[in-house]
Amino acid sequence: MNVLTFDIEDWFHILELKETSDISKWDSYESRVENITLKIIDFLEQQNLKATFFILGWIAKKNTSLVKKIYKNGHDIGTHSFYHKLIKDMSVKEFKEDLRDSINILSDIIGDKINFYRAPGFSFNFSQN
Secondary structure: OOOOOOEEHHHHOOOOOHHHOOOHHHHHHOOOOHHHHHHHHHHHHHHHOEEEEOOOHHHHHHOHHHHHHHHHHHOEEEEOOOOOOHHHHHHHHHHHHHHHHHHHHHHHHHHOOOEEEHHHHHHHOOOOO
């Protein structure tokens, strides 16, 4: 069995990049995510491949038709958080809200349950401090 996954985030969602970390400015940046993701979907269709797409809630909110297309093409949808913040930088309450909001928007768009989660920056930390 082969597993293929994609994180659907835009260039300005780069973690820990001070210049693009202000969420209120994200709408002012040129988005490239839809065009690139459509190319990925087309390639996967040509190759008869399926994948799991881990999508930011923020992206889903701005690109509902893209999320629907991914799902209608038979791919799995998972959440990659809402705002692409590292878990270590959030309180438990903030993490729960971010996760809940991302799951809710994605499940509302596709009309199905979201079963997969990928932490931004693989930021789970299981070590005891």
